[in-house]
Amino acid sequence: MKEIEEDFSTDDELYEHYSFKAGKGQEPLRVDKFLMNFIENASRNKVQQAAKEGNIFVNGIAVKPNHRVKANDEVKVMFSHPPHEYLLVPERIPLNIAYEDEELIIINKPAGLVVHPGHGNYQGTLINGLIYHFEHLPQNSSQRPGLVHRIDKDTSGLLVIAKTEYAMNHLSKQFFNKTSEREYIALVWGNITDDEGTIIGNIGRHPKNRLQMAVFPDGSQGKEAITHFKVLERFDYVTLISCRLETGRTHQIRAHFTSIGHPLFNDERYGGDRILKGTSSAKYKQFVENCFKILPRQALHAKTLGVEKPSTGEFLRFDSSLPEDMVECIEKWRIYIQNRL
Known part of the structure; x- marks a missing residue:
C-alpha cells in the first residue's frame, strides 16, 4: 500500500x-x-x-x-515505539454510527474520544470499540484495524472506517490522491482579514516542544500541508471559519492557523486557552472564561466527509451537525457582539 x-x-x-x-x-x-x-x-x-x-x-x-x-x-x-504493555483489546464502547454498508462505516466521533492507542491512552479508544463491535477489520500499514484517517482526541466529527481489505486500499488511495472531501468548522482567535484564502506550509514535529507540530513555510522540514479556508461569521475578537483540507497532517488546522496568528479558540496545546484578543475589562474576561467552560476543548469539528464507494464508484457525502458545546459557545459570542453594537 x-x-x-x-x-x-x-x-x-x-x-x-x-x-x-x-x-x-x-x-x-x-x-x-x-x-x-x-x-x-x-x-x-x-x-x-x-x-x-x-x-x-x-x-x-x-x-x-x-x-x-x-x-x-x-x-x-x-x-516512537509502544511500550510492552501496549495491547489492542476489544472494549464495549458506544459508537455513533452515521452510516454503514458492507464496505465502510462512517463514525461521528464525540470530543474526548481518542481514535487509536498512543500517548499514554492504551485503552478506551475508538479502535478498541471498533474491534469489539466489528470482526475482521483490515489492518492498515500501522496495524490500526479499519483506520483510514484520524482526528484529534478533542476534535469532534466524522471519519470513515474500512470494513474490507479492498475498501482500505481504495479509500487510502482517495486520501492520497486528494479526491476525498473534508470540511471542518473552527472558531479561531482574532479577526481574519481575508474572506477566504489558502495556507501553505510544511508541517513537522516542533523542534523544542515535541508534543506540538510546527509550520516550516520554506519547506526545510516536515511534509507538505495545504489548508483552504472561508470566513463564515465574524465576532470582532474571534472568527468562525470553514476549512477544506488537501492534506491530512497531524494537527494541520491547529498548526496552520497558529502559524498565521489565529490559534483555535481554547486550544490548550497551541496557546488558544488564553485571552488573545479583546478588551481588558473584567466583564469581558468573565465572558471568555464562561465560553471556555462551555467549550472545554479546541473549537474544531469535522463537519463534512465525502468519499467514493469502493465497489461502485458512487460518491457518498455525509454531513454532521455542530455539537452542542460549539453551538452554545458560538451563540454566546453572537449575542455578546450584538449587545455591544
Missing part, C-alpha cells in the same frame, strides 16, 4: 513509557539522575541517550540530560 495522505508514520507518534510528577519538596536535580531514582534497572547512559534523542519531556518540553527537575514538574519518557 502507498503511504496515504493521512500521517500514520512513527515520526508523528510518541508513546508514553514513563510518567512521573516531582513532589512539592523536590530540590533541583538533573533529569537523568531524577529518572534513575524512579525507573528500575535504568542506566545513566540509557537515560542520557533518550534525552539526546529528544524523548524526555519536562512539562511537555523536550529537555537535555542536564536539565534540572523542580518541584511539581511533570517528567515523561516517550518513544
Whole structure:
C-alpha cells in the first residue's frame, strides 16, 4: 500500500513509557539522575541517550540530560515505539454510527474520544470499540484495524472506517490522491482579514516542544500541508471559519492557523486557552472564561466527509451537525457582539 495522505508514520507518534510528577519538596536535580531514582534497572547512559534523542519531556518540553527537575514538574519518557504493555483489546464502547454498508462505516466521533492507542491512552479508544463491535477489520500499514484517517482526541466529527481489505486500499488511495472531501468548522482567535484564502506550509514535529507540530513555510522540514479556508461569521475578537483540507497532517488546522496568528479558540496545546484578543475589562474576561467552560476543548469539528464507494464508484457525502458545546459557545459570542453594537 502507498503511504496515504493521512500521517500514520512513527515520526508523528510518541508513546508514553514513563510518567512521573516531582513532589512539592523536590530540590533541583538533573533529569537523568531524577529518572534513575524512579525507573528500575535504568542506566545513566540509557537515560542520557533518550534525552539526546529528544524523548524526555519536562512539562511537555523536550529537555537535555542536564536539565534540572523542580518541584511539581511533570517528567515523561516517550518513544516512537509502544511500550510492552501496549495491547489492542476489544472494549464495549458506544459508537455513533452515521452510516454503514458492507464496505465502510462512517463514525461521528464525540470530543474526548481518542481514535487509536498512543500517548499514554492504551485503552478506551475508538479502535478498541471498533474491534469489539466489528470482526475482521483490515489492518492498515500501522496495524490500526479499519483506520483510514484520524482526528484529534478533542476534535469532534466524522471519519470513515474500512470494513474490507479492498475498501482500505481504495479509500487510502482517495486520501492520497486528494479526491476525498473534508470540511471542518473552527472558531479561531482574532479577526481574519481575508474572506477566504489558502495556507501553505510544511508541517513537522516542533523542534523544542515535541508534543506540538510546527509550520516550516520554506519547506526545510516536515511534509507538505495545504489548508483552504472561508470566513463564515465574524465576532470582532474571534472568527468562525470553514476549512477544506488537501492534506491530512497531524494537527494541520491547529498548526496552520497558529502559524498565521489565529490559534483555535481554547486550544490548550497551541496557546488558544488564553485571552488573545479583546478588551481588558473584567466583564469581558468573565465572558471568555464562561465560553471556555462551555467549550472545554479546541473549537474544531469535522463537519463534512465525502468519499467514493469502493465497489461502485458512487460518491457518498455525509454531513454532521455542530455539537452542542460549539453551538452554545458560538451563540454566546453572537449575542455578546450584538449587545455591544
